[in-house]
Amino acid sequence: MLEMSAFGRAELPRPNVTAADAARIFAEHYGLSGPIVELGSQQDRNFRVDTGSGRFVLKICHAEYSRLELEAQNAAMRHLTKTTAGPAVPQPVAAKDGSEILSLDINDQSCQVRLLSYLEGEPLTRRKFLPEATVAALGRVCGETARGLASFRHDGLNRQIQWDLRHAVAIADALMASVPDPGKRARVSAAMAAAETLVKPLSAGFRLQAIHQDITDDNVVAAADADGKLIPNGVIDFGDLMEGWLIADLAVCCASLLHHASGDPFFILPAVRAFHAAHPLNADEAEALWPLIIQRAGVLIASSEQQLELEPDNDYVLGNIEHERTIFEVATSVPLAVMQAAILDAVGINKTPALPSMHRLLPDIDPVAIRIVELGTLSPHLQNGNWHRPGIDQELLSDAAGEAGAALARYGEYRLTRTRHHSATPSATRALFIEMVLPAGTRIAAPFAGSVELAGSRFRLVAHDVVLLLDGVDTVLETGMKAAPGLDLAVVSDSGHLKIQLCMDPTVTPPEFVMPHQAAAWSSTCPSPSILLGADFDAPPLESDGLLETRHAHFAKPQKNYYKTPPQIERGFGAQMYAMDGRTYLDMVNNVAIAGHGHPRLSAAVGRQWSLLNTNSRFHYAAVADFSKRLADLAPEGLDTIFLVNSGSEAVDLALRLAWAHSGARNVISLLEAYHGWTVASDAVSTSIADNPLALTTRPAWVHPVTSPNTYRGPFRGADSAPGYIAAVEEALKNVDAKGEKLAGFICETVYGNSGGIPLPKGYLKEVYRQVHERGGVTIADEVQVGYGRLGHYFWGFEEQGVTPDIITIAKGMGNGHPLGAVITSRAIADSLEREGYFFSSAGGSPVSCAVGMTVLDIMRDEKLQENARDVGDHLKARLEAFGQRFPIVGAVHGMGLYLGLEFVRDRATLEPATIETAGICDRLLDLGVIMQPTGDHLNVLKIKPPLCLTKESADFFADMLAKVLDEGW
Template identity: 70%
Template structure:
């Protein structure tokens, strides 16, 4: 009878109540008059009123819902409100009659009405993407409410509702008749049956208590935390309160998360958080995902049924797409896999051993197998060949040709399975072993079982596990086989693929995504033992290595991301995690040629095999490289110092300015970064790099207003006069003190602020003022120069000036520690008054070889031209985003030094600092490496390798567009 009544209620339309009807109830029964808005609901009518500075919600339901059920809801809210550590819950408000539940007739319909507090906050259902911290917080809220209701009891809990997951199968089956698509109905019915098969043996262990049964993204209200993440603080709508399975409360919560991502693993943080608050027993943990599937079935069936009853129900129509998505995601992985994932998430490992078995290939000696590495560190991979068609087969055959047999590794994250420009992680984790052995080798059954053919391969179903084999010719004609019995021979290709599966009837994929590896490994354990050895790949040590780094690597040396991927390989503009994930590198201006450059690597290797020493020895490289650098500079700048880094280059440039001018005072710009040495740090004023920068400058540093044409006091490309006046004021103060000027240092394009161009004519006038006073002008081109701007080789060319000193580093070594100072002979000779200059590795044979190889590649591969063409294309894509999304304040820079500035308000230019950090984290999830820059850390610093392809530029823009659309 329970399911019959529940189904009957499921077929009720919402009460016929208009806004005018609600207005009369508000006024006549509660004395409230104000603005009224109808809120969505599937079977009730909900209206919100704003009156007297407060907001309340009027809930109206059919009288078929017994009064005692509503009393139970009111009592449950009051009970939770009196407990510690509970989320906010509404309060029932009495009418003028003193009743909290009104039984009234509305347009000839017997109804119940209640007035509740309105809880402020944002429902999560409107957000497409939910960060992990939000998902975990939702699970925590659900766990706390479940824990609080454990001590609650009321006569109204024993009720008949369609959502009771104890009755999910009969309720959903009865509702399926409303589905017009018979194939869809059949899929749902099959999913119900499969879930019930898993639940049936667990039912006795599922605890029953009072449960909210509807803590979903739509029934919580969230407010932002300190980082801007929406965190659920309150729970609304106790309309589904009932006595039911405790684990059903979590199943409902998990199902609601599934339309926010195409991956069922999105629910795992919520499961961990719930379990930490209100621990589930083993039966409940094992039943959880089956109940999620059944909840999804009920949602779709009920939604379709409601639309059939009320085609104009906007709430039901708006939710049906979510409900269909929930079903698709809930059923996208086998229940056994999700069951393993749930257990793993709460720290309950499934370590069932496999029984002893016969060797699969008794005529192939285990020692003859040569393991073939296909992971990110494989020495067999070079020059991007891991992306070649058929590379795995070729490498196995080549290895087998040497030793007679070759074998791949189970549990290996294969780089050969990576995908570029993919928003989702590729299926790189091997659940199988592939072997290359002599054709015709005998294959025997490792255990007794039933033999069948499946998709061209063989399957043996045993008592404890199934074995799937591809690549053999069957000779066994019987359905049953005994352990050690010959079942076939290896086919002419000599290639076998072997895989275990614990789930009967399941055909698992041979490769899965890295984050699913743990769960799939439980269902598909290693078949390594069948080959007589240990052919399992070791688990990457990313987390352990991070702990070692944090223990011994000095803390001021920060790393990107809170949970960084372990990256050990790169090629061109791609970087690869140890799990085989490809990341588009959009920040690595150091690797100007791109990663893994073959010609550069060959040149360096050759030079290392010949000689590496210091520049006091006489060898060709230092002469040739110095000449080539001087040839790149404007006339008159013909003398080169070679150093190890940009910091050293700027430090040396300041020493040259002091020596040549005979004065100490240096003018630098605010918001600038020039390095970490004592002198280069002294002229660095970026508070993002050093929060104390503005209060710890030595007296010889005179920082002037940053000529920031976007957010500075003077804006636009023709704003130079205002900023020049500030320089003149600084010069006047130096002169008034009786001292002289040593020089002026600035990036030619405001790189650290996000690639902001200086106002027109700024450097021309500032250089003139500085030189009039005997000062030296220094152009810091460490970030913005060397062809990166595309339209210019040097940044100062845009301003139409020639500095006295150019400093460079970063890209000139493609990651090798290499920097340089280019200046005039007269300025360089000034340093001899203070003694000799020497850099141990600066100008070494290897460093010079690196520098010349980089210049060769830039010329041969036309990288400056590529920076101009691809950079201009990318800038247009980013500007188009600015037309759609208000958070985009401006696009700065040119070529492949671009900055995308995010603001909360385009008028006030309030920096969107928290949002920018979250956007960068979200981009990492989508396969893009990006970091913020600027004093407010609200600018994306877009400075990828100059080999960036148009396809990669579009992928970055597409992923950024997705984040701005879906949220972060």
């Protein structure tokens, strides 16, 4: 029986102690002095002192807290330090008289005073976002502490406090009068009572031991790991130490996480797994965890409201009360049974009951005759974005049923038709039901004995352990009637559309679709109704993890993939990409798909040309002539000769060969921090250490890298910095001259793409090109990334500099993902190569490649993609530039059109690159539905190169999500 002492303490305000009082105690009893800061607490007073040689915390509580309890806390901290390799904990510090606990009268109050060592680190409570690594680490710290305390014994553990979850209902009821909103009081009381019906029968299996009972986001300290993630490594505040249920320790920890969860209760599961790994739960404890989290949430609300009645100005409580209200809302946002299933699955305990044998629901329908309609990401029925058309599911089912008599959409399928664009959270795509189209009037029989209920449009057949839910029926039996197995229940209504769902909990009203990460738990509550139809109509499970293992086993390791745990993306349309689980991602990095993914005109053009002919360019056909002329028409006058190749690397490789052949020399000037390709020659002139860490020490002797004209972080900065960078080129040219050698040429991107689209300083190329030409060299403009309309304001990057190169290399966007590249040059330079023999590229200039290239140009013209790149790009750049006023990490925004770079720095004066932070930002953006990757030698620049069909709405979604990340953390 709970004694009233717990409630008596709950009614205590904090001791009336000021910072001046604390300073006097520090000096008089401990010989310490220094700046003092008060730390938050609900019922104690805590003060930190900085002595110069160390920090300490003075803890002051009312005398109602017995000395024996405080002795237990001190002993527990010493015990953990001696007996575990777990997290750090504070240590008691004796006063000058040798006492660890002082009984003092302070301002006419009897108080107990202790001094503890201070643990350095950052608490988690004010962090808006916690990454999975942090959540898991908090669970691990909680588990390690509980494991360490399992062997701790002390008479002071036998205490009664308001946080003891063994008495949660009684405590909340006693404090509930302080909750001012009667509706909230009723909700909290009802939720706690429902949780208690589950906790009580399980409690006999709960282990008792010493528990901290307050390992929360507020009571741990954390430090950043190598990836910049904040990882808890210390535990503080042992004020709630007692003997209690082990599972209560984890319940308290998990409840504290819910105000970071963005409304998703599944957010706690990494902490549960980590706790279980450190200190395994038994089945009863695991099953009771979620109900106990609900009870902890109820106690928090009641206690905080009661404390505010006593102390309306308690900033600590005022700062936490909104968090605690959020904790309760999230804890009660999902059925208890679903979260119980999720937690049991997380710790590897299977308690899902098997369905009994059942009668056929549709006795007149042969399962073999039912046609399955696929509605997932790879569905052949979903084309050209039609999956967003309202009613498309039912339309496709009706078409299939018209041919076969009956059609079905599968249980467990991740429907592409349910995905949403521009969503920070995954869409609810996973079907928990079977959807059918059948002849009107089709007979429906009871699969098991139960009672009939009608809830809105839903028909329910309820047994004690399972419920059948039907939509789209005309009932035969009335509400309250009993049905025996095989008895006629209803008929399919005139619409012919029938939805079938099972639920193992009669108190739950299940949704039809759930988010992918919630699917396993919901499937335990809502198993497949295939058993009712006499055949397996379940969608096959996804194989993403297995496919990634296969990729790593057989795909060469240097061919990296984006992200440590990448989504399996199998479809795209416009600027959107779709994973197999139906999650939509905004593609902000894929400069290959210049016209957008899945363009119907490209699909049609490729299909038709392939059905006619695909061969190599030594045959004579119209497409190669037509495409070559169209490319020449895009180039400046005099550049009228085309080589068609397979890729940007091949284009750059060929351009270098042309320079060598035409000049009769070998030496090439290139830029530092540049990337041009992966062939031997194109790699030779690539100096980016992000792509090749050994680039600066492995260049062949004919390559002469010069200082990159980086006007943001280079040695010369600003728009007028050209002379300094031109001087670096002059120095390299003089070195070539001094050796008595000739110059083959100069190559650079005409906008500094690999560093995020930094424009070259005004006049740079004009003077460099002049000096190169004076020496008989050839100028090569690498437009593979930056050209072809992507800049919006210019079709070619070199236009901004007012120059014309001798050779242009292009690829990537010109084929919209098809392997297609080109070299555009003059007839004289092209003919120089013939002295060394013929040139040939097997697929370069093939009929299909030419059809692709011309169709891309048609799309760019007809859909005004260059103009769109200008307008949307200018809008997006303005939004990103505004971030500089809000977020210190934003250093600069580079580029133009839809080739932008957002550079992150730790310090705007030193420009220290924020490399780790940029990686974390990209990972968080993926969670929010945006694909983004870093670029630059320091990997601290977001490379913003989306398809040119990007809409203003999509640009705003990207900017909004980036602002969310920069505001909340990563």
